[in-house]
Amino acid sequence: DIQMTQSPSAVSTSVGDSVTITCRASQTIYSYMAWFQQEPGKAPKLLIYKASTLESGVPSRFSGSGSETEFTLTISGLQPDDFVTYYCQQYFTYPYTFGQGTRLEI
Amino acid sequence: QLQLQESGPGLVKPSGTLSLTCTVSGASISGSNYYWGWIRQSPGKGLECIGNIFYDDTGYFNPSLKSRVSMSVDTSKNHFSLRLTSVTAADTGVYFCARLNYEYWRGAYYYYMDVWGKGTTVTVS
Numbered sequence: 001d002i003q004m005t006q007s008p009s010a011v012s013t014s015v016g017d018s019v020t021i022t023c024r025a026s027q028t029i030y031s032y033m034a035w036f037q038q039e040p041g042k043a044p045k046l047l048i049y050k051a052s053t054l055e056s057g058v059p060s061r062f063s064g065s066g067s068e069t070e071f072t073l074t075i076s077g078l079q080p081d082d083f084v085t086y087y088c089q090q091y092f093t094y095p096y097t098f099g100q101g102t103r104l105e106i
Numbered sequence: 107q108l109q110l111q112e113s114g115p116g117l118v119k120p121s122g123t124l125s126l127t128c129t130v131s132g133a134s135i136s137g138s139n140y141y142w143g144w145i146r147q148s149p150g151k152g153l154e155c156i157g158n159i160f161y162d163d164t165g166y167f168n169p170s171l172k173s174r175v176s177m178s179v180d181t182s183k184n185h186f187s188l189r190l191t192s193v194t195a196a197d198t199g200v201y202f203c204a205r206l207n208y209e210y211w212r213g214a215y216y217y218y219m220d221v222w223g224k225g226t227t228v229t230v231s
Contacts, residue, residue: 043222098153
């Protein structure tokens with residue numbers, strides 16, 4: 001299985017700041033990376049796929065970049081609703097695998 | 107608007123069988139290139155893909171669970187199902203169903219989960 005290493009596991013920041021989350025794959029996944037946002041008690045919500053394509057309806061303050069094994073999710077101008085947990089996930093090869101998650105804290 | 111809803115027992119006895127159904131509304135399961143999948147989440151293992159199934163009942167499963175997992179599609183009811191046998195406490199968690207949308211590149215399809223159900227909690231005890 002491809003291992004996804006996500007960092008940091010938690011980050012303290014403030015409304016209006018920007019934050020970058022990193023995800024590393026144990027082997028190349030080309031650009032087959034998705035990013036999800038998860039609120040407590042809810043299902044993950046797709047934010048970005050194909051490493052940098054914004055899902056319809058997702059605010060433009062979310063952006064993704066990277067290829068091969070190194071990827072980032074950047075959130076600019078953090079809003080109060082953004083302080084939840086984020087996951088990366090590769091879908092290049094099955095079984096698709098997720099990172100351990102990054103929790104954003106105020 | 108596409109919606110998915112999981113249903114099934116919230117409590118399963120050890121060594122028993124976990125059975126869940128995902129009912130799809132707002133779109134037809136059949137006649138499309140989408141896969142339909144199951145994912146679970148537990149404090150110990152995080153998010154874990156269980157398996158994906160096509161409307162014609164073809165699919166693939168996580169090798170770590172493959173010997174215990176089966177999935178099926180009922181196009182007449184527009185739902186798909188999961189069965190996981192010989193469950194233990196390690197199978198406790200929240201189970202989600204999802205639609206897998208696709209990209210096509212150089213002769214291959216790549217699937218990502220774009221619509222999720224709300225999830226259902228299953229406890230093995």
